[in-house]
Amino acid sequence: QKEVEQNSGPLSVPEGAIASLNCTYSDRGSQSFFWYRQYSGKSPELIMFIYSNGDKEDGRFTAQLNKASQYVSLLIRDSQPSDSATYLCAVKGGGATNKLIFGTGTLLAVQP
Amino acid sequence: DAGVIQSPRHEVTEMGQEVTLRCKPISGHDYLFWYRQTMMRGLELLIYFNNNVPIDDSGMPEDRFSAKMPNASFSTLKIQPSEPRDSAVYFCASSLRANDYNEQFFGPGTRLTVL
Numbered sequence: 001q002k003e004v005e006q007n008s009g010p011l012s013v014p015e016g017a018i019a020s021l022n023c024t025y026s027d028r029g030s031q032s033f034f035w036y037r038q039y040s041g042k043s044p045e046l047i048m049f050i051y052s053n054g055d056k057e058d059g060r061f062t063a064q065l066n067k068a069s070q071y072v073s074l075l076i077r078d079s080q081p082s083d084s085a086t087y088l089c090a091v092k093g094g095g096a097t098n099k100l101i102f103g104t105g106t107l108l109a110v111q112p
Numbered sequence: 113d114a115g116v117i118q119s120p121r122h123e124v125t126e127m128g129q130e131v132t133l134r135c136k137p138i139s140g141h142d143y144l145f146w147y148r149q150t151m152m153r154g155l156e157l158l159i160y161f162n163n164n165v166p167i168d169d170s171g172m173p174e175d176r177f178s179a180k181m182p183n184a185s186f187s188t189l190k191i192q193p194s195e196p197r198d199s200a201v202y203f204c205a206s207s208l209r210a211n212d213y214n215e216q217f218f219g220p221g222t223r224l225t226v227l
Binding site for chain 1: 143153154155156157160162167168203207214215216218219220221
């Protein structure tokens with residue numbers, strides 16, 4: 001079992017719709033969770049992080065965390081063609097480590 | 113700040129040759145990470161440094177790979193000898209300090225092709 005799992009997609013949504021991206025992780029001791037966006041041919045960039053159960057909102061983005069289910073998701077409201085990218089889920093373990101474990105990413109395609 | 117700088121941006125080499133990738137982290141950042149990204153395996157951490165000291169090299173695939181950080185503003189990742197399966201995009205990232213939500217800033221990457 002992979003440590004961080006994501007559906008590779010592509011996830012296709014129409015412009016203006018809500019895109020829902022999901023991620024599960026295997027290490028129950030994981031403390032912090034990150035969503036990175038990566039445009040084709042570019043480097044990853046952080047868009048959200050969350051470390052408490054529940055929802056965290058930032059503009060059109062909402063991260064949701066359920067530690068009991070070992071599940072983290074990213075919702076993108078009012079999706080725009082410019083949101084088309086690969087979204088990487090990353091998990092940081094507990095303790096002193098600064099190591100992030102990345103999922104393989106979900107490709108999102110927003111259709112105009 | 114110019115961000116994380118990597119060189120070269122593209123490298124094409126033949127099997128058996130030595131390859132050296134270079135990284136300059138953001139000034140003041142005390143963590144530096146080397147990642148490799150492929151379609152099959154995604155983004156994998158190879159090694160990371162704190163204050164120039166290697167902390168976790170468990171992701172280094174084998175002895176052909178080595179990484180150094182001689183000072184706070186420079187790091188190298190060396191592959192010797194290179195093999196076709198090393199073809200990937202190699203990213204360097206840096207972060208300011210260790211806390212639960214510290215952001216890692218990625219460089220533009222080096223696309224390595226080993227023929």
